[in-house]
Amino acid sequence: MLRRCARLLRTTGALCGPKRGRSFSSEVLHVDHSLPNPSWNEDMRLLFDQFMKKSEDGSWKRLPSYKYNPTERIEDVKIFFPDAKLLKEQMSQAQLFPRSLGEGVGFEYAMFHNHVEDRTVCIFQGGPHLQGAPGFLHGGAIATMIDSTLGMCAILTGGIAMTANLNINFRRPIPLCSVVVINCQLDRVEGRKLFVSCNVRSMDEKTLYSEATSTFVKLDPKKKIDIRASGAFYTNLQ
Numbered sequence: 001m002l003r004r005c006a007r008l009l010r011t012t013g014a015l016c017g018p019k020r021g022r023s024f025s026s027e028v029l030h031v032d033h034s035l036p037n038p039s040w041n042e043d044m045r046l047l048f049d050q051f052m053k054k055s056e057d058g059s060w061k062r063l064p065s066y067k068y069n070p071t072e073r074i075e076d077v078k079i080f081f082p083d084a085k086l087l088k089e090q091m092s093q094a095q096l097f098p099r100s101l102g103e104g105v106g107f108e109y110a111m112f113h114n115h116v117e118d119r120t121v122c123i124f125q126g127g128p129h130l131q132g133a134p135g136f137l138h139g140g141a142i143a144t145m146i147d148s149t150l151g152m153c154a155i156l157t158g159g160i161a162m163t164a165n166l167n168i169n170f171r172r173p174i175p176l177c178s179v180v181v182i183n184c185q186l187d188r189v190e191g192r193k194l195f196v197s198c199n200v201r202s203m204d205e206k207t208l209y210s211e212a213t214s215t216f217v218k219l220d221p222k223k224k225i226d227i228r229a230s231g232a233f234y235t236n237l238q
């Protein structure tokens with residue numbers, strides 16, 4: 001397994017350090033990161049192909065994923081924020097956390113959503129920079145992917161919402177560079193609350209790594225979120 005991680009680090013150029021002076025060309029802005037790249041291992045490609053096959057009849061849909069926020073997303077959320085101009089400035093510079101690490105070393109994933117069953121599946125290959133206990137994924141990295149997949153499930157079924165509560169049981173450690181499947185579903189809706197749950201399993205489904213339940217709360221446009229209150233974030237982007 002460690003050899004596999006080292007190979008991954010070499011092929012992705014992670015050992016050479018970060019690239020400097022990258023410009024924000026539209027090519028960079030519009031890269032869909034949920035498509036196969038050279039860092040994906042065989043298992044990841046196999047699962048991706050299986051889900052693409054399932055998507056052929058329209059029951060499942062692959063969810064594109066961008067590092068930077070597309071303009072449409074800013075439009076979608078701006079009614080919840082009192083200062084739309086400031087929001088636009090912040091969102092156009094910010095990066096989606098799970099897409100912020102280099103190719104292959106962090107979060108490699110693709111999500112698929114089933115609108116009929118209100119289910120979202122994420123195939124996830126956790127790279128060598130996500131280590132917690134030696135040789136295994138960090139619990140925070142697992143929580144990140146769980147929150148992101150539950151979040152997509154909640155948002156796509158219920159509308160713009162934020163995580164209010166997240167409970168995770170870590171049953172077995174996840175080996176670094178292995179591929180797992182996060183299976184999420186919307187369990188019920190009560191007013192603005194969306195109850196979602198998921199499990200994280202090995203590709204052959206034999207190992208249950210984690211289980212989670214979560215409450216997302218749909219944002220209320222009457223309760224605007226004041227981003228000026230989080231001064232540190234605002235100042236850092238100046």
Ligand SMILES: CCCCCCCCCCCCCCCC(=O)SCCNC(=O)CCNC(=O)[C@H](O)C(C)(C)COP(=O)(O)OP(=O)(O)OC[C@H]1O[C@@H](n2cnc3c(N)ncnc32)[C@H](O)[C@@H]1OP(=O)(O)O
Nearest residue numbers: 077147148151152161162163164165191193215217220223
């Ligand atoms: C903005 C998104 C853009 C999306 C664009 C696409 C992006 C593509 C990537 C997507 C995937 C990423 C997904 C990551 C998603 C995060 O990780 S979000 C980050 C972590 N979460 C936060 O920072 C949220 C912080 N909390 C808050 O801002 C507020 O507490 C909330 C959650 C907005 C709720 O506030 P509120 O609207 O004032 O709600 P409130 O009226 O107090 O309560 C409403 C109901 O919820 C219940 N409730 C409130 N809090 C809780 C709680 N903690 N536990 C249980 N129930 C609760 C209340 O009891 C109440 O229930 P009822 O009385 O109606 O039965």
